[in-house]
Amino acid sequence: MDVFGHVGLTLAAAYSAEQLIRRCPGVNWQPQATATSGEPPDDAPRSSWLDYRMVIVGSLTPDLIDKPLGLFVASDLVNNASRSIAHGIVFALLLIGLSTLTFQCTRLHGLLDLAGAAAGHLFLDQMWRQPEIALWPFLGWSFPAGTADLTEWSSSHLRDLMAFYTDVPEFVGIAVILLFALRLWRTRAVVAFLRTGTVV
Numbered sequence: 001m002d003v004f005g006h007v008g009l010t011l012a013a014a015y016s017a018e019q020l021i022r023r024c025p026g027v028n029w030q031p032q033a034t035a036t037s038g039e040p041p042d043d044a045p046r047s048s049w050l051d052y053r054m055v056i057v058g059s060l061t062p063d064l065i066d067k068p069l070g071l072f073v074a075s076d077l078v079n080n081a082s083r084s085i086a087h088g089i090v091f092a093l094l095l096i097g098l099s100t101l102t103f104q105c106t107r108l109h110g111l112l113d114l115a116g117a118a119a120g121h122l123f124l125d126q127m128w129r130q131p132e133i134a135l136w137p138f139l140g141w142s143f144p145a146g147t148a149d150l151t152e153w154s155s156s157h158l159r160d161l162m163a164f165y166t167d168v169p170e171f172v173g174i175a176v177i178l179l180f181a182l183r184l185w186r187t188r189a190v191v192a193f194l195r196t197g198t199v200v
Helices: 003-023 052-073 089-106 110-124 150-162 168-186 190-196
Strands: none
Touching: 003 052, 003 110, 003 168, 052 110, 052 190, 089 110, 168 190
């Protein structure tokens, strides 16, 4: 899956989950901003719990780590693979553990939002089909061979992005992104989103 699918489908899943929780009986829906987060003071209610900026970054985090690692930084270490360390369950669990610890210490949830979205990336990539990567290093230390040819990878990736309308997840993803942007524009919440990551 490419950029549009990851970002759009993760945004849709996060927003849907938040709306479901919001409607649960007995849930006290009073998310508050914290003064230490650079957001409005404690008495200013937020319209959402999630920081959707971090959700967007998290939805791409495994690719932002693994693709440069396989193409530029340490291609020999990961056998030229564009899916490697950050596409594994160990990485996802470490990120969730670190974000939980950060939340307990600071009460800032941005890293938790990122970690959840990064874990969702593995689901969208159907990593259960590549257990040697998903379960690394438990099934061995080496990764399946990839390609180190940056030109070939770039051209195929660009071709896939340009043909997003032929791939259902990519098409749905870009539709969600456009609807998300339209909602921000119509509710005049673009600045608030950029400052706090909330969606009205």
